[in-house]
């Protein structure tokens with residue numbers, strides 16, 4: 001009976017260690033996903049966003065905003081070309 005409980009405790013310890021290691025390695029990615037104000041805004045909970053958090057951008061919104069900026073830049077360039085003509 002003691003051996004069984006010892007094994008159970010060992011198993012739990014290893015599980016806790018593994019999950020702690022996983023969280024430790026994935027923490028920057030988790031933080032980037034959770035601290036994205038654009039995600040909070042799209043979920044309509046922006047007023048609950050903690051002001052002490054430094055805002056980071058999740059990969060999805062980073063990609064979207066870069067695409068928007070590229071579109072604006074292209075529009076501005078084409079407009080400038082039309083004006084120059």
Ligand SMILES: [Zn+2]
Nearest residue numbers: 036039058061
């Ligand atoms: Zn986001």
